[in-house]
Structure formats: C-alpha cells, structure tokens
Amino acid sequence: MDDSYPLHWSFDYNHGAQNPEFAQELIKLLHGYDTKSTTHHTDAEEDHSIKHVYQILPNFWRGYQGRNVQENTLSIGNAIIERQKRNNDIWNYNVRYQNTTSGEDLRFEFRCQDECYRPLHGSWLVDAQNSCSDTYSRLKWNGHLSSDAEVRLRLNGAEITAGAVDNSLPLTCNWALFDVIPALAEKMKESGDDVDIALLDDLEQFRPKNRLGFLDSTQSPISLDGYYLYGTGILPSYWWIDATGNIVIVSSVFETLVLTEMTGSSV
C-alpha cells in the first residue's frame, strides 16, 4: 500500500477542521481491510454469501460529531451489505446503514435477479429506527413494482407512488451497485461508454435516469479503478474498485464509505 500523497481528488476530503486527519484515517481503515481480506470464510463462499462492511467518514465541514467533541475516529457509522444467492437466479440482500449524525438505523431487505444490472425482483422492506429523543422512533414501509410499472410504497396503511419505471432501463437499488459496478466495470473501462440505469435510492426515492462510467485509475493508496455515477436528483458519486473486484471506496459530496471487512468472494 502506498501511503504517500496525493490521494485522488474524488476521495481526498481533507478539511483542516477534522481530527484525526481524513487521509490518515482512510488509509488506516484500508490497511485493516487489507489484512482481513486475506481470510475469506470458505463456508460463506460455498453458499454464495457475501458481506462487505464499510465505515462512514464524513465529508461535512461541520456538524457531523457535534461541537467540541474529541474522538479518536472520524467514523460516524457503518454500512453492512450482505447478500446471498438462492435458487441460482435470485440474490437476497440485507443491508444495514447506521449513522450517528442522522440518528437513523436503516435496514433494507430486497431481492434482485442474477443479472449484471441486478434488477429489483418482487417486493422489498425498509425498517427505519431513530435513536434520537424525538417523537419519531420507527417507520417501516414495503414496496413493490406494480403491474403497470409504478414503484409503489406502503406505510401505515397509506400507499404512494414513487414514480413510473421506463421498462427500457433496468431498475435496481443503490445498495446493489456494490455488485453492479464491478460487474460492468471492465466493459465501461475498455469501451469508454457510459451505462444508463434507473435507481431506487434506499428503496424509497426513484431516480429514473442515471449514468455510470469510467472515471480514472490511481495507484494511491492502492491500485484502484474509479467509476462515476450521477443523474437527475443525485450528486455525483465516485466508486473505486480494487484488483480483486471489490468496491473499497465510495465517495460523494457528503460522505466516504471505506471498506474495512469482507467475507465471501467478490461477485
């Protein structure tokens, strides 16, 4: 691992107010992943179960840890993405996203077809819990694609439409991009062509048209290929894949996810 500067601009968030310093924290976390990635669980591989754990580093200027708080880590939470292939053609995803800034603990359950675009399959479920001392403590909703291609969400007896899907574009969940981008990476990099995709952000917010493409390569801190994602209603994010095909860094304007643990083989 090359710990020397500079990191790629897309994930080098180094605001002076941050302590510990962002780049050191990012590199330290990646060191941890380096060690753990050599100890894949063989039994997990056999049942096609894969798990990635990411720490969430804030790209905020302020407000992410409260005022005058001295911590020994920048991490404000983590994202755990588990998926398992069943019946050979369906992937079952369980994702947990905890964030001390929002105070929300989100759990996502959804299924995708075993294709490189991971199209959403069947219904899905979100369980949101709020740890703040407010009236809102928990909200669950489920969703499905209706026969007339509408994204429908149902909560507490109310049903709303989140958008109408254009069947010419595959619809997947943003949390499945951890598999979609590696699956499309080689094609995007070699051809230089973009890929259009529809997203259901957090199984809740429909983003009808988004673009994925190859961004850049870097050798610092490790050898990585970067890909971008942007579209209507979303800010650009940058997804960096290592030589083993795992997404190890995801950076956007507000946060950086850093891979710290993995079990199972990359897809």
Next chain:
Amino acid sequence: MNKRPNILFINTDQHSWNAVSAYGNPYLHTPNIDLLHRNGISFKKSYCTDPVCAAARSSWATGLYTSETGVPFNGGQLHTEIPDIGQVLKAGGYKVFHCGKWHVPGRNVRESFEALYYGGHNIDAGGAAYYDSASTHAVADFLTNYDGNEPFYLQIGYVDPHDVCEYLHNHEEKHIPNPVEQGILTEDELPPLPENFDYDDRETVLHRVCRRVDDALIHARILKAVRNWDELHWRYLRWNYYRFIEKVDAEIGRTLSLLRQTSFYDNTLIIFSADHGEACGSHQMFQKFSLYEESVKVPFIISCLGDEISIRKNRFDDMHFVSGVDLFPTICDYAGVDQPKAVQGMSLRPFAEEKDVPWRKHAYIESNYWGRAIVTDEYKYVTEYKPKMVEDFFPPGPNAEELGLAQLFDRHNDPWETENLTDTQGYQEVIKTCREKLLTQESQLNRQQIVHQGPQRIISNWGKRLREYWEHGKIK
C-alpha cells in the same frame, strides 16, 4: 373553510427564488414545488429579512426584523422575552410540531414545539444528505398516525440545498478538475454562467467582505479555491446546486404524496419558503451574506392541495413586497390566533384570497449586522453602517451620519444589478428618497441591545476588521 385549518410550513435552506422550474428555470426539475405553485399563489417580490440562516429564521419565528430579534447573524441569540410562533399557536389551541432544521439560537425548539425529529446532533448547518430523508420519515410517521382533536401546525425544515456549502468546502484543500476534464459531463450539459457573472466592483465595504476581497471574514479558504476556478467550475457549481434542489424537491414530493393519502388533505394550508438564497456565481460570489437578488430573493408560496381552503390557484402575485416577517402573521391569520403587538409583518392571506389591503411599497433587508437594503419597484438601494468607534452593541440605525458606502440599481433597466448608479449624475434625488425610506423604516423598529457575550465578540471582531477599511482604506 368551516374549521381551523392544519398548517404545514415547508421550508428549504439557501434556495433562490429563480431556482424553481415552474418559475421558468430550464436547468432543474422541481415537479413538487411546481405542484404547490399550481395549487396556490407565488409571490414574485419575496425577500428574506437577512440572507443568512439563523437571522432569517429568527424572523420567521417571531415576525420581527433581525436587528430586533437578537440574531443579526448566525452567532446571535434570540432575546428571551420575544414569543415564538410555536408558543403563540400553542396558546391559541393548536398542537405544534417541529421537524428538521430550526437554527434559531437562544430558543430551545423542544420547549416551543413537540419535536418529531431534530437529528442526532441537533441540526444547524450541513448534513442534508442525512437529515432530510429522516425528516421525511418522521413526517410520514406523523401524518399517518396523528389523531388529535386539535388542528396541527407542523413546520418541516429541510436542509438542502444548503449542502451546496459542503460542495464548496470540498474544494478547500484540493483542486477538483472541472467536470469536462473529469469526463463526466459535456459542456452542453452545464447551465451557462449567470448574466451578472461580471460585476461592478464599486460595492459597499460589506459586499467586498462578502466576496472576500482583501482577505475574508468568513470562509476564506473557499475563496482561495475559487480563485483557481475556470468558467466550467462556476457552471458546475450551478449544476450541482440544481441537483441539491432536485433532491429536496423529491423529499417534498413524498411528504405531499403522503398528505394526499390522509384525511387532512383538504383542510391543510401549505406555506413554502426558504430562509435565503444562494449567489451561485452571480457577481462571482458563492453562498449568501450579500444583498444581491440571488441571495435575498426567495420563493414564497401559499397553497392547498384540496378544496376546503380558498386560495387562488396557479397565480403569481407580482404587486406586493413580501418579507420573511410576514410568515408569522400569515400563519396567525389562518389559525385565527392573535399575533403579538410587536410583530412587524402583515398577513398575506388577503392576497391569497384576491382581496386588497393597504401594503408596504418596499422591502427592507438587513445583512451582517451593518448592511441594509431598500427594494422598491424602480430601484434597489444598498448601504451599510460604519462600525461605531465605541461599540454599544445596539444594532445600528437609524442615523444618516453613520451610513457608509452605497449601491443603487435600476431594477427595470438593470435587473441583474451590474451597474452601481450612486456616482451617476441625476440619481441624487433617488438616493435621497431611498435613504429616507430606510431611515423611516428603521425608526419603526424596536432594536434591542445584543447582551450575550458570544455575539458581542463577533460584533467586536468584525467591527475591528471593518474599521480598518474606514481608517486605512484596506481590510486586513
């Protein structure tokens, strides 16, 4: 309307008036704010009281101008004796709820409202990416469960597009290539530079400070980064700003969709506004603080998705000057609750119902404690008070002797505010009239001494820097 309405006040943060697709902006898509416009009335001459978060929000909460509230900048403290909208509505029989951003320092939101959601670290600046969706979850939970007998008042403070500040902070410590260099966008996909990217540098001292000429009082590191930007960087800032607005528009959309599924749908008044705007490259500025239109002009919509509340639909009001102080009395009017006598604003309800009432002929705006603006149909007059030699912490004014530099813009012939007319022959009478309006307006304010040490320190520090200009002609 045969019963008191529920009232939903939805606000966004740092959202300029022209950043709404229903108002003709082709570079973003805001179908849900557009829906509010189609079901209500939008005010074209709508101004914040002060182009920074806490100050503008202190006016929303009290119906007072910021030299009255104790919050003339972000570090202020609301005077303890001033009642807020939550307290007044609660006393008037409403159940009052808050969700999301509050940012009125000196007033505990949880004491004035029942907080549906207020974030893991109490929301102030930044973090829309986390807070806004959680706010929508909290509102969804509330709308699908509320079974109180009393009408409710719910204010939802969305943080976006304020995260454009985070976008800017991202540039502080590194050079980010423009998006065409990155290869992710073509030049054709970017909005153009604003018409007033080039500007007249004959500005007030405060405006020069806002644009960080000769060093900065605030966010100097962003300025340092921006000095290395090319045209495409500025256009990319605008592109990103519009994406932040599309994000928050989607949050508003889910809230409105859920409201539509409830029994409150027909009898819920919806007011939509923003605390202040965003320069977004106009006058080569970023963020807010200035008294230029992009920073001070904000959307203000009164709407109802159902039929029980009489509101003109799909209309623009281009006659009346609206201010952030008008929110409080408008809400009280619809709620049938008496407003405190000191409130400066006036109810906008008559205009939503196509009635005529006597109205002000100008907008009055304060900025950064010393800055002032008067906007009339014909002109915009921007000026500033010089820092006092011995600071007494009474917000300045009205005193013609203490006024500093000024800017005058012809709103008909120069809507982009690119030519300062103060030195042009023939405008002295106009300047005199505007100045009289300013001093008359200020004579009607109940300015109170800033008593907290924190805000006093800010005034002292800023005042010292500004005095250097007046004494030496240069801000160090």
